[in-house]
Structure formats: C-alpha cells, structure tokens
Amino acid sequence: MTKIGYYPGCSLLGTAREYDESLRAILPRMGVELVDVPDWNCCGASSAHMLNHELSLSLPARILSSAENKGITDMLVPCAACYNRFVMTIHELNEDSKLRARVADITGLDYRGTIHPLNILEFLEKRTDAVKAATALPFERNVACYYGCLLVRPPTVMKFDRSEDPRTMDDLMSAVGANPVDWAFKVECCGAGLSITSPALVGKLSGRIIENAVKSGAEAIIVACPLCHANLDMRRSAINKAAGKKYTVPVLYITQAVGLAMGLKEKELGLHRHLVKVRFPADRGAAQAPTHAQPAADSEPAQTEEA
Amino acid sequence: MGAITHSRKSNSLPALLQKFTGVAVSRCYQCGKCSAGCPLAEEMDYTPSRILRMLQLGLDGHEDSILRSFSLWVCLACETCYARCPQEVDIPKMMDFLRAESVSRKKVNPRGRDLLKFHQTLLDSVRYTGRLYEVGLIAGYKARTLNIFQDLMLAPRLYLLGKLKLFPHFIKNRKSLSRIYEKTGA
Numbered sequence: 328m329t330k331i332g333y334y335p336g337c338s339l340l341g342t343a344r345e346y347d348e349s350l351r352a353i354l355p356r357m358g359v360e361l362v363d364v365p366d367w368n369c370c371g372a373s374s375a376h377m378l379n380h381e382l383s384l385s386l387p388a389r390i391l392s393s394a395e396n397k398g399i400t401d402m403l404v405p406c407a408a409c410y411n412r413f414v415m416t417i418h419e420l421n422e423d424s425k426l427r428a429r430v431a432d433i434t435g436l437d438y439r440g441t442i443h444p445l446n447i448l449e450f451l452e453k454r455t456d457a458v459k460a461a462t463a464l465p466f467e468r469n470v471a472c473y474y475g476c477l478l479v480r481p482p483t484v485m486k487f488d489r490s491e492d493p494r495t496m497d498d499l500m501s502a503v504g505a506n507p508v509d510w511a512f513k514v515e516c517c518g519a520g521l522s523i524t525s526p527a528l529v530g531k532l533s534g535r536i537i538e539n540a541v542k543s544g545a546e547a548i549i550v551a552c553p554l555c556h557a558n559l560d561m562r563r564s565a566i567n568k569a570a571g572k573k574y575t576v577p578v579l580y581i582t583q584a585v586g587l588a589m590g591l592k593e594k595e596l597g598l599h600r601h602l603v604k605v606r607f608p609a610d611r612g613a614a615q616a617p618t619h620a621q622p623a624a625d626s627e628p629a630q631t632e633e634a
Numbered sequence: 635m636g637a638i639t640h641s642r643k644s645n646s647l648p649a650l651l652q653k654f655t656g657v658a659v660s661r662c663y664q665c666g667k668c669s670a671g672c673p674l675a676e677e678m679d680y681t682p683s684r685i686l687r688m689l690q691l692g693l694d695g696h697e698d699s700i701l702r703s704f705s706l707w708v709c710l711a712c713e714t715c716y717a718r719c720p721q722e723v724d725i726p727k728m729m730d731f732l733r734a735e736s737v738s739r740k741k742v743n744p745r746g747r748d749l750l751k752f753h754q755t756l757l758d759s760v761r762y763t764g765r766l767y768e769v770g771l772i773a774g775y776k777a778r779t780l781n782i783f784q785d786l787m788l789a790p791r792l793y794l795l796g797k798l799k800l801f802p803h804f805i806k807n808r809k810s811l812s813r814i815y816e817k818t819g820a
Contacts (some may be wrong), residue, residue: 337766342797366806369760373711374753376730378737381818386760389810433817435810480713483722490717516673516712523772524752526785528708532673561788600795 332399333361334390334413334444336406336553337369342561343406343553345597349582350405350447352595356461357454364394364402370412373520384426385433387416392436405447405582407552408519411477411485413444418484446478446487447551447581448495455502463590465504468607470584471545472496472507473536475555476516490514496581500549503588510543512536517558530565533558537566537574546607548578556580563603577605647697647735648689657728661721662686668715668725678705682715682725685732701736705729707746751778761815764805769798 339347354361367390376383391413394402404410420427420438431437451458474493482490491514497507515536518529537559540548550556559566559578567573578601579587586596598605643649648659662683669681680688680703688696700706706729715725736742742750755774759767772785792798805811814820 337768340765340803341768341799342792344797366764368764368805368811369766371760372756372766374756375820377711377733377753378750378757379734379818379820380730382757382814382820385814385818389814433814435813476710476712476714480717481724481726482717514714516710516714518673519710519712520752521708521710521749523775523785524749528674528677561792600797602791602795 328358328360330360330362331445331450332364332394332397332402332442334364334367334394334402334404334409336404336409338406338408338553338557342557343580345600346405346553346556346580346582348595348597349580349586349591352591353461353582353586353589356589357457359454361403362397362399364390364399365397366393370409372408372412376412376415381429381433383412384416384419384430387412388420388430388438389434389436391416391442392434392438395439395442400441400443402442402444403447403450404444405551407446407475407477408554410444410446414485417442417444448478448499449487451499451581451585452495455499458499458585458588459502462503462588464588466500466584466588467504468506468546469508469544470500470505471510471540471543471548472500472513473540473548473550473555473559474514475550475552476514476519477552479514496549496551499581500584503585505584505588508540508543508545510539510545512539517555518562519554519558522554522558522562526562526565527569529558529562530567530569533562534566534570537576538570538572541574541576545576547584547605548576549581549584550578551581560601560603575603577601577603577607579605646692647700647732648692650735651689651728651731655724655727655731657724657731659686659689659723659728661723662690662719663721665720667718667720668723671714671718673712673714674708674710677708679703680705682709682729685728686723686725698741700732701739701741702743704743704745706733706736707743707749709733748779751775757820759802761811761820762808763802764808764811765803767799767802769800770802 335347371383371386375386479485479487479490479493488495500507518532522529556578583596652658666683669675669683672682675681685700688700709729711726713726752775756771759770
C-alpha cells in the first residue's frame with residue numbers, strides 16, 4: 328500500500344459525500360491508502376479571495392503547514408476548488424518572500440514549501456495501468472468529460488494539461504472503455520458560487536453545458552469538481568426551466584465512473600445520492616455494457632424530451 | 635517605470651491597483667477577448683474590457699461607477715479572461731481588489747449585497763467552526779437576505795439523499811482560526 332496525504336475539503340463531507348465514498352471505494356484496487364491532514368480547516372473557497380486577499384492565503388497556508396508537520400509530501404485534493412486555492416497559495420508564497428513572512432506571522436505557522444497538492448486527474452493518470460488492470464466491466468458509453476474552470480485556469484499558475492482543450496480525463500475514460508465525445512464546453516464555467524444566490528443564472532450557464540454535451544451525443548457527463556456536480560445535478564430543475572426541456576443525462580464523478588468500470592456496486596459509489604438518477608438509455612447491444620446502474624424495469628430511451 | 639495610466643494621481647484607483655496587486659491597466663490594448671469569453675458578460679453593467687478602459691481613462695465619475703457596478707459581484711473568478719488575455723492582464727485579481735475597495739468604501743451595488751452577504755456568511759461559518767457547514771451557510775444566507783422560501787423544496791430531498799448534515803463539524807484548534815481572522819481583519 329502506498330500512503331498519500333488527503334485533504335477532502337468541506338463539500339466531500341456534505342453535498343459531495345459520494346465523491347469521497349467513490350474515491351475510497353476505488354483506492355484499495357490501486358493499492359493506495361489515505362492519510363488525513365490533521366485538524367484541517369476550510370480553504371476559504373471563492374469567498375475568501377473575493378473579499379480578503381490575506382485571508383485567502385492564510386487559510387490554505389494553515390492546512391499546508393499542518394500537512395507538512397504530519398510528514399505529508401503528496402496531498403490528494405479531489406475538490407477542484409480547494410486544489411486551485413492550494414496551488415494559487417503556493418504560487419503566491421513562493422513568488423513573494425515578504426508576503427510569505429506576512430502569512431507566517433498571521434498563521435503563526437511555518438510553511439516550508441515541501442508539499443505538493445495533486446488533483447484527482449493527475450493522481451489517476453499516474454495510476455492508469457492499475458486502473459486498466461482493475462477494469463472488469465468496461466464503461467462502454469459516450470461520455471462528455473467536463474473539466475470546468477479551476478483545474479486548468481489560470482494556466483500560468485495551474486500548469487495542468489491544455490487550458491482550452493484538456494485531455495487527461497478523456498484519456499482516463501478511454502482507458503476504462505468509454506468513448507469520450509468531442510464537445511465545446513469542456514472548460515466553460517457552470518456558474519459555481521452563484522448556485523445559492525442566483526439559481527436562475529446557474530440554470531442558464533449550466534444549461535448551455537448540458538445542452539452541448541447532449542447534442543454531442545453524451546450519455547453521461549463526467550466531472551472532477553463538487554461545484555460542477557452540484558450545479559449540473561442538484562440544479563437540474565433550474566436548468567430544465569431555463570432550457571424549456573427535460574434533460575435526463577446523469578452526471579458522474581470520475582471516481583464513480585472508474586468504480587463502475589471496476590465492477591463496484593451502485594451503493595459503494597454513492598450513485599443513489601444523485602438527484603438525476605444514474606441510468607442509461609437502452610443498451611446498444613454491447614455485451615459488457617454496464618447495466619447494473621440501470622434498473623431493469625426502466626426503459627426511458629431519450630436523453631431529452633420536450634417539456 | 636513611467637506613467638502607468640492617463641491619471642497621474644497616486645491615490646487613483648489604477649495606481650492603488652498596481653501598488654497592491656501589480657496589475658497594470660495600461661497593458662490592456664482593448665482587444666476585447668476578455669469580454670467575448672466572459673460567461674457573465676451579458677449580466678454585467680460594465681464588461682471586463684470596459685472596466686479596464688475606464689480605469690485607463692480615469693475620467694470624472696469612472697472610478698465611482700466601477701466601484702458601484704454589479705460586474706464586481708457577478709464575476710465568478712472563472713479565470714477565462716486571464717487565461718485568454720494576450721497581454722496577461724490578471725483581470726480576476728483586479729476584480730478581487732476592486733470588490734474589496736467597493737466594500738471598504740461602502741459602495742456595494744444594491745444587487746451585489748446579497749452576494750456579499752453570501753460570502754460573509756460562508757466566512758463566518760468557517761471562522762466559528764473551522765469548516766464550511768453547508769446547512770448553516772444556506773440557512774444563514776437565506777435568513778440574512780430574507781430569501782427563506784427559495785430552495786425550501788430542495789432541502790428535504792438533499793437530506794433524504796444523505797447530503798445534508800444536521801450538525802456542523804468543529805475542528806479542534808479553533809483558536810488558530812480566530813488568530814487568522816483577527817490578524818487579517820476579516
């Protein structure tokens with residue numbers, strides 16, 4: 328077993344708990360064990376950097392120091408928003424020694440710069456062989472891989488994949504037997520933090536994403552961010568209202584899609600926690616297509632139907 | 635470094651912006667790529683390129699209009715503008731700075747007040763528990779803005795799906811967070 332540091336972030340303990348559950352379900356098959364960052368706090372999310380720059384650096388800095396003190400060097404951060412805050416903080420602290428001293432004074436902790444946050448795609452990409460080897464039920468579906476904003480932007484700081492047309496998730500999904508579709512909204516914004524304050528606006532922004540995914544033939548949308556999932560799944564009624572359609576395309580975390588391909592059960596992967604039920608259109612006749620996520624009695628053929 | 639903007643005053647908004655963030659509005663040559671790619675441009679009163687132009691010109695009333703704009707609040711910091719800017723103007727950083735100025739000078743756009751309350755509620759929740767407590771955030775926000783009926787139908791469904799927790803999680807060393815909040819003046 329390889330041990331790796333783990334920062335779940337607040338969402339994975341609440342609305343995105345199936346992301347945490349599915350991650351924990353697939354890890355043993357890759358020989359990985361998680362070591363929690365001790366007594367971790369919230370990274371401050373968008374709200375901290377929206378209002379207070381020093382706070383937006385100090386909250387992640389406390390976590391980084393705490394992880395370093397525990398001896399963690401690689402830290403898996405499945406939430407794209409938290410991951411972005413860590414990378415941005417490390418970047419700013421490394422660039423500016425005065426700022427680094429100021430943040431050390433605020434937190435009262437020493438940040439040494441020995442820690443390396445990993446996003447879920449980097450983490451899985453490094454273990455593609457193990458993922459392939461564990462694939463028992465190839466996920467033979469057309470999928471739209473949705474990266475959103477925070478994994479790839481700003482590219483000068485994130486330095487992850489191609490900022491306009493990333494491939495990492497597409498390659499991973501191919502590795503488990505899926506067919507990633509070519510589509511235009513891979514890195515468009517879902518509306519993120521406006522979810523609670525302006526659901527109608529989110530309906531519009533996320534609606535465009537769903538519409539393009541469906542038009543491109545996707546049977547499922549794959550995500551790697553709790554905010555993207557919340558907006559595309561939990562806000563589906565606002566999306567359908569804005570679009571005047573009834574979209575039924577399910578939204579899966581990458582860890583859930585990989586878990587299905589590994590033959591894990593729906594419950595182990597938290598698929599029952601989605602608002603948009605994870606079921607797929609009638610089989611195209613592929614022998615090994617995963618049908619365990621699809622109730623036998625269900626025969627909804629269309630991805631969309633006019634409301 | 636020569637004149638960075640058309641405005642020569644050291645306390646002008648573009649001068650303060652450059653001093654505190656390093657963002658120089660003079661770099662912008664108005665190609666408009668930021669506004670073209672901005673997913674929220676159509677909701678904004680001033681698009682990102684227009685804000686940059688207004689800061690460059692520094693005419694009477696421009697600074698006030700910017701600080702009172704809704705743009706500052708509807709911007710999601712999705713970073714598309716910065717990723718595509720040929721001059722690498724860090725527009726999200728500029729927006730963060732302008733938003734903070736708008737708050738400290740008490741010029742928050744009336745339509746931006748709900749968003750400000752949302753961010754404040756979130757940060758308060760973190761201050762006292764150490765983590766973001768989603769139920770507290772949503773309830774606190776809805777109460778602060780009197781939007782209590784919005785999303786009322788969603789909560790029971792989320793609870794049944796096991797996505798909402800009834801009680802917040804408190805981290806052990808909450809003193810260390812009080813320290814951070816006090817020292818950053820948050």
